[in-house]
Amino acid sequence: MNSQIEKLYHIANQKERRILGLMSGTSLDGLDIALCRVHQSGSRTRLSLEKFTSVSYDDSFRMQIRAVFAKRQIDQQTWCGLHALVGKTHAQLVKETLQQWDIASSDVDLIASHGQTVYHAPQRLTGDRCFPNSTLQIGDADHIAYDTGIITVSDFRQKHIAAGGEGAPLAAYGDYLLFTAEAENRILLNIGGISNFTFLPQKTSNTKAFASDIGPGNTLMNQFVLEHFDLEMDKDAQIAKQGAIDRRLLEVLLSAPFFAEGFPKTTGPELFNLTYLKTAQAISGTSALAPKDVLATLNRFTAQVIANAIRNVTKDLQDVHIYVSGGGLHNPLLMKNIRASLVDLPVSSFGMLGLDPDAKEACLFAVLANETLVGSPRHVKRIKDAPEVCMGKISLPY
Secondary structure, three states: OOHHHHHHHHHHOOOEEEEEEEEEOOOOOEEEEEEEEEEOOHHHOEEEEEEEEEEEOOHHHHHHHHOOOOOOOOOHHHHHHHHHHHHHHHHHHHHHHHHHHOOOHHHOOEEEEEEEEEEEEOHHHHOOOOOOOEEEEEOOHHHHHHHHOOOEEEOOHHHHHHOOOOOOOOHHHHHHHHHOOOOOEEEEEEEOOEEEEEEEOOOOOOOOEEEEEEEEOOHHHHHHHHHHHOOOOOHHHOOHHHOOOOHHHHHHHOOOHHHHOOOOOOOOOOOOOHHHHHHHHHHHOOOOOOHHHHHHHHHHHHHHHHHHHHHHHHOOOOOEEEEEEOHHHHOHHHHHHHHHHOOOOOEEEHHHHOOOOOOHHHHHHHHHHHHHHHOOHHHHOOEOOOOOOOOOEEEOOO
């Protein structure tokens, strides 16, 4: 027997696994690295976060990814090279982080690598029925496994698509296993580049849980400040706070057919990008609007889209609580706008549930990797429209 297969067998038979979750989102800001202990599986899953850090990408690496990110036409040699480069870069960041933590690679059972999303193409977004739903995350896991010496589970979204899903969002799986409450209906809102939420009905409910994309999170604001202010983000909403909301532009931004579609659904920067904004400005006659006013309007747009979605899901429910994670949690104007639109509902940091909100997504992929090894499709049978599958591909170090 291959010694690595034997090792994998022993890891699967442990009651607890030490898993390093890696997550890099559509904001392209860097790599989240979460060292987790994951106990048991399914409804018995328990997760404890040992260590967490977020390592920023350097500007040159970020620009290389942007060369293929959410673009229909790319240079194939660049894409091919980036698939390997992202894998090797993530492996190097893992090794450096473990060294800083004084943890040997041999003390980590698995790496759970999400990869770097570069294109998301469900049929509902593309309208192209010639191809099935598809999505692409680069960062080859064989490079990660070989360079770190740690068995790596990756490419989680493909099994979801193969089984009839859209490949996103996957948060429902981990959220359902870890955070379903006895007597509280929960909305776990994540505001990354794209905003999404998981709806977790209380355990006594006959309603099924589900996760769905909502629309833009930080992506439009980030793209706009990069183009107009040469900044990666509007830190603390310093620019948006100086602007005024333009109701004409806001109304057109809110008119996309995507927002009228039922849940669950997926989207990405392929739809919500600067072209979408400029088209809305042309329609609303606001192309000459001051940049600070555009940014203020984009901030309110994101908040309104989120509030509308939550209202839609919770309109007939009592005992609802919203818990927020992701980069948008750190945008004070965005959070103020969300709370103002949901004034009768409690909105809290996800940290109230006992887990660092910035680490949440990386931790959830550690849970998915745990399910790859020791889970069962029946563990998620109470998630609406979710393929009952265990996701992830396994790469051995040698």
